[in-house]
Amino acid sequence: xxxxxxxxxxxxxxxxxxxxxxxxxxxxxxxxxxxxxxxxxxxxxxxxxxxxxxxxxxxxxxxxxxxxxxxxxxxxxxxxxxxxxxxxxxxxxxxxxxxxxxxxxxxxxxxxxxxxxxxxxxxxxxxxxxxxxxxxxxxxxxxxxxxxxxxxxxxxxxxxxxxxxxxxxxxxxxxxxxxxxxxxxxxxxxxxxxxxxxxxxxxxxxxxxxxxxxxxxxxxxxxxxxxxxxxxxxxxxxxxxxxxxxxxxxxxxxxxxxxxxxxxxxxxxxxxxxxxxxxxxxxxxxxxxxxxxxxxxxxxxxxxxxxxxxxxxxxxxxxxxxxxxxxxxxxxxxxxxxxx
Amino acid sequence: xxxxxxxxxxxxxxxxxxxxxxxxxxxxxxxxxxxxxxxxxxxxxxxxxxxxxxxxxxxxxxxxxxxxxxxxxxxxxxxxxxxxxxxxxxxxxxxxxxxxxxxxxxxxxxxxxxxxxxxxxxxxxxxxxxxxxxxxxxxxxxxxxxxxxxxxxxxxxxxxxxxxxxxxxxxxxxxxxxxxxxxxxxxxxxxxxxxxxxxxxxxxxxxxxxxxxxxxxxxxxxxxxxxxxxxxxxxxxxxxxxxxxxxxxxxxxxxxxxxxxxxxxxxxxxxxxxxxxxxxxxxxxxxxxxxxxxxxxxxxxxxxxxxxxxxxxxxxxxxxxxxxxxxxxxxxxxxxxxxx
Numbered sequence: 001x002x003x004x005x006x007x008x009x010x011x012x013x014x015x016x017x018x019x020x021x022x023x024x025x026x027x028x029x030x031x032x033x034x035x036x037x038x039x040x041x042x043x044x045x046x047x048x049x050x051x052x053x054x055x056x057x058x059x060x061x062x063x064x065x066x067x068x069x070x071x072x073x074x075x076x077x078x079x080x081x082x083x084x085x086x087x088x089x090x091x092x093x094x095x096x097x098x099x100x101x102x103x104x105x106x107x108x109x110x111x112x113x114x115x116x117x118x119x120x121x122x123x124x125x126x127x128x129x130x131x132x133x134x135x136x137x138x139x140x141x142x143x144x145x146x147x148x149x150x151x152x153x154x155x156x157x158x159x160x161x162x163x164x165x166x167x168x169x170x171x172x173x174x175x176x177x178x179x180x181x182x183x184x185x186x187x188x189x190x191x192x193x194x195x196x197x198x199x200x201x202x203x204x205x206x207x208x209x210x211x212x213x214x215x216x217x218x219x220x221x222x223x224x225x226x227x228x229x230x231x232x233x234x235x236x237x238x239x240x241x242x243x244x245x246x247x248x249x250x251x252x253x254x255x256x257x258x259x260x261x262x263x264x265x266x267x268x269x270x271x272x273x274x275x276x277x278x279x280x281x282x283x284x285x286x287x288x289x290x291x292x293x294x295x296x297x298x299x300x301x302x303x304x305x306x307x308x309x310x311x312x313x314x315x316x317x318x319x320x321x322x323x324x325x326x327x328x329x330x331x332x333x334x335x336x337x338x339x340x
Numbered sequence: 341x342x343x344x345x346x347x348x349x350x351x352x353x354x355x356x357x358x359x360x361x362x363x364x365x366x367x368x369x370x371x372x373x374x375x376x377x378x379x380x381x382x383x384x385x386x387x388x389x390x391x392x393x394x395x396x397x398x399x400x401x402x403x404x405x406x407x408x409x410x411x412x413x414x415x416x417x418x419x420x421x422x423x424x425x426x427x428x429x430x431x432x433x434x435x436x437x438x439x440x441x442x443x444x445x446x447x448x449x450x451x452x453x454x455x456x457x458x459x460x461x462x463x464x465x466x467x468x469x470x471x472x473x474x475x476x477x478x479x480x481x482x483x484x485x486x487x488x489x490x491x492x493x494x495x496x497x498x499x500x501x502x503x504x505x506x507x508x509x510x511x512x513x514x515x516x517x518x519x520x521x522x523x524x525x526x527x528x529x530x531x532x533x534x535x536x537x538x539x540x541x542x543x544x545x546x547x548x549x550x551x552x553x554x555x556x557x558x559x560x561x562x563x564x565x566x567x568x569x570x571x572x573x574x575x576x577x578x579x580x581x582x583x584x585x586x587x588x589x590x591x592x593x594x595x596x597x598x599x600x601x602x603x604x605x606x607x608x609x610x611x612x613x614x615x616x617x618x619x620x621x622x623x624x625x626x627x628x629x630x631x632x633x634x635x636x637x638x639x640x641x642x643x644x645x646x647x648x649x650x651x652x653x654x655x656x657x658x659x660x661x662x663x664x665x666x667x668x669x670x671x672x673x674x675x676x677x678x679x680x
Contacts, residue, residue, distance in 0.1 A: 226656075228650060
């Protein structure tokens with residue numbers, strides 16, 4: 001036991017469960033998970049997994065299953081890795097606060113397997129001695145009541161968010177150690193040197209196609225045929241590229257073409273569009289909000305992205321109200337503000 | 341009979357029927373209407389009207405009821421007035437083409453009782469010898485299967501769109517004559533000198549609150565409380581005011597405040613928002629498209645309105661598809677275009 005790593009994974013849904021299973025498969029870790037909604041079911045009967053990588057598994061359970069982060073912090077255990085695979089909604093829950101009970105300063109490495117951009121920043125502020133690892137997963141997997149269906153291979157790129165305090169060597173070693181407890185012959189887990197580059201590359205799609213489809217209620221095909229691709233999304237891509245450039249990241253010359261053609265042949269609905277359709281809050285802040293903060297710091301103009309962001313903030317407000325996160329009075333309160 | 345005006349009203353729904361009834365009430369006209377969807381019912385049993393202005397009326401019929409504009413053109417009659425109270429969707433039907441069979445050059449005055457801006461332009465191009473009257477109606481009235489419920493008084497402002505070819509005198513006389521066949525002691529029909537000014541004033545609301553609510557799916561109250569009013573709509577109002585100014589129209593200094601507070605106390609859903617909710621096409625081109633054309637001609641920058649317009653074009657595409665106006669192939673066609 002003592003030679004094994006203590007690993008906690010938070011958010012064992014479609015993606016998280018396959019990541020957890022992969023770590024268990026390697027066998028170097030003492031694996032715990034936090035699972036909220038399906039806790040009772042998973043505690044009783046484990047996961048039934050139908051996986052393109054691992055085949056059919058019935059009743060799989062890791063060593064420990066907890067209903068909350070607080071519960072995972074009760075045993076006197078020092079976690080070597082805390083992996084976060086939840087949705088990333090800092091305007092609702094701040095992940096860096098959520099995980100506080102399970103972080104040991106200077107020891108626990110945090111692995112953010114989440115959508116978004118510049119995710120390290122709030123962690124560096126709160127945990128300056130900890131390595132913050134970036135995992136970008138290209139997996140297709142979903143969860144229906146504890147039954148996991150993985151339809152696309154678990155392929156991921158793992159790097160570290162560059163800490164302002166820690167050395168390159170420490171961070172790189174920790175990141176590669178994480179890969180050694182996760183990578184196996186069934187999945188594909190690659191070390192990628194530049195997290196920032198990779199996250200910018202993803203944003204060229206996510207900040208422009210994902211957002212605009214969410215706002216207009218179409219898939220990327222209809223966005224193209226309606227003219228929105230050329231009138232909004234492509235000019236918005238140029239804004240992302242300009243921010244990246246000002247931030248020292250040079251994206252390939254054909255990046256716009258590659259991104260536009262990435263859903264070729266599919267009437268593909270990106271994640272934010274699907275969230276709006278389902279009435280779920282959108283990952284607006286980590287995809288667009290964080291980019292606009294950096295743009296402002298670097299003094300790069302982003303007129304289109306700013307309007308899209310402000311519009312999606314209104315949509316997010318509507319989605320939060322729909323989720324019962326707040327209630328408005330029956331009669332609209334009158335503002336006595338003078339607007340000009 | 342010969343001393344009466346020949347009047348044709350096209351689009352006898354909630355608003356149109358009350359306008360028609362008001363004209364019939366005055367009694368100076370030989371009144372015909374075009375009613376498409378409810379033609380059979382109206383032809384048989386007439387309209388049942390429950391009106392805040394006129395009380396309860398059962399089985400009202402004008403002199404002639406036609407199922408189409410073509411049918412209204414069959415009798416050899418010269419119309420003095422053609423009043424259009426349909427929705428204004430030039431990207432679907434061009435009103436100036438629709439009415440061609442019932443227009444006598446140099447004689448028929450066209451009354452556009454419709455939403456939108458710069459509506460005279462296509463008529464001046466096609467009918468340079470005809471007076472084009474602008475009617476802005478502030479009425480609350482809706483139609484359910486030929487039963488009309490008018491809940492807010494018929495109050496309207498009538499002016500003329502300034503023709504590049506006709507004299508002020510001719511246009512003013514014709515406009516006032518129209519008022520004389522429509523205005524009665526139950527309704528409130530005012531002559532307003534400057535149609536352009538009035539249409540710009542309406543746009544301060546319609547181009548910025550109506551559009552943004554349609555795009556984000558909220559009412560004007562939620563737009564305010566979510567921050568969208570101040571981040572998008574008010575800056576967009578400044579763009580409308582700048583276009584107006586460049587076009588020679590000076591709006592009042594407190595116009596933004598007046599517009600923002602115009603729905604005070606109500607969680608009010610503007611018309612475009614209601615259309616999107618119902619899956620109906622939106623009056624995007626006459627509200628925002630025409631404004632942006634003028635802005636371009638006058639070289640006024642409208643960065644926010646332009647993004648809002650381009651986004652709503654995508655929404656309009658989705659709405660048209662939803663109405664069965666076109667069908668897409670099952671597999672998304674692949675474009676071989678190189679995007680950059």
